[in-house]
Amino acid sequence: MKAAVYYGPNKVEIDDVAEPDPRPGTVKLKVGFNGICGTDLHEYYAGPIFIPTQPHPLTGAELPLTIGHEFSGTITAVGDGVTGWAEGDRVAVEPIYKCDHCGPCRAGNYNVCQQIGFHGLMSDGGMAEYTVVPTSMLHKLPGNVSLELGALVEPMSVAYHAATLGDVHPGDTAMVFGAGPIGIGLWFALRGKGLDDVLVVEPSPTRRAAIEALGAKTLDPAALDVPGFIAEHTGGNGADAVFDAAGLTPAVATALACVGSRKPTISVAIYEKSLETPLLNLVMNESRIQGSLCYTGADFDAVIALMADGKYDTTGWVTRIPIDDVVDEGFEALHAGTKMKVLVDPNGES
Structure with a gap:
């Protein structure tokens, strides 16, 4: 089968690899779509960063490996001991491997597991015709949620998790800095x-x-x-929550100047460089900065429910490409800014 295999910086190749078989407790998926993430871009141009160069403690995997952690698919086979799932089920995949025994895992915050791994970064992933995943990663898609939307559940859950940490309510004023895929996801989540x-x-x-x-x-x-606009817009109160999905010093500085007293600035960006952060406004406002990482199953379920209710729209910002075009029309187009979000179609479904 075809798979996008990561060998190191500026080297992703479409290889013919062995088709995987399900193991006990896992299912085999025919991949519907797999999104290229900002993390994938960092790995391609500056990695390996998260992709392990020696066996990962939870998965045992190391490069080279098949990338892809934002994906949907259809179950084609189930492993021994699997119950509650059947061939033909359409799913979104929550790609986290967790240890289940560290402090965050025991507290239910497995998205910050101390040994966290991701299917498609620390194991062979979904940018392939087929992949095998544990049943713990599966979220069933309703009939009216397409596989295209299903592949967006993962990044939209990143945004939904951040929106939840903002503790916002109807009637509040929220600001999103950055209108890339996560910024768009924040807008959808806040509206939802x-x-x-x-x-x-x-x-x-x-x-x-x-x-x-x-x-x-x-x-x-x-x-x-x-x-100045926000001060006037809010009667001097400032925004009830501000979300940074840009990851740049000017955006963070402006965000901190807009957030209201004792209100949060939620950071959901990846910062390639250290920021010079003006903290005086935080002190004078008693406002705060809160980090946001990944998601949990509750975020996946909430996003899927909103998708089933018609709250997400891919028009104008999502592009689908065949797997053979991953480098030119995927990584390079995203890096150049000519595309916003790319979904790889490894099986020619579109």
Whole structure:
């Protein structure tokens, strides 16, 4: 079968690899779609970062390996001892491997497991025609949720988890910095939580246009005094929650100048460089910065429910490509900014 195999920086090849068989407690999936994530880009251009160069403690895997951790699929075979799942079930995959015995795992916060692994980063993943996953990773897709949307459940759950940490409620004002896929996911999540007043700050005209087409209200930081606007917009109270999905010093500085007293700035970006963060505003406001990592099963279930209710739309920001085009039309196009979100179609389903 075809698979996108990572060998190291700037080297992902479409190889012919052996088709996997299910083991006890696992199922075999025919992959529907697999998204290329920002983490995949970091690995491609600057890695290996998270991809292990020696056996991972939970999976035993190391490079080279098949990448891909944002995917959906259809069960084609079940391993020994599997109950509750059957051939033909359509699923989204929550790709976390966890140890189940560290402090965070025992507290139910397995998304920050001290030995965390990901299917497709620390094991052979979903950017292939078939993959095998433990049943603990499976979330059934309702009939009206497509495999295309199913592949977006993982990144949208990253955003939903962050939105939940913001502790927002209908009637609140929220701000999202960055209109990439996670920023778009934050907008969907906040709207799904009942917020009408969600403002997206994005300097790129292309990205502003894409999220505006979905119905979002945007602010251009190059043309507007964003903190001044928010002060006037909120009667001087500031935003009830601010979310950084940009990962750049100017965005963080502006976010901290917009957040209200004792309100959170939720950081859900990957920071390639250290930031010079102006902390005086946090002190004077008694506001705070909260990190957000990954998701839990509850986030997956919430996103799938919102998708079934028609709250997510892929129009204008999602592109599907065949697996043979992963490098040119996937990694390089995303890196160049000519595409926003790419879903790889390894089986020609589209």
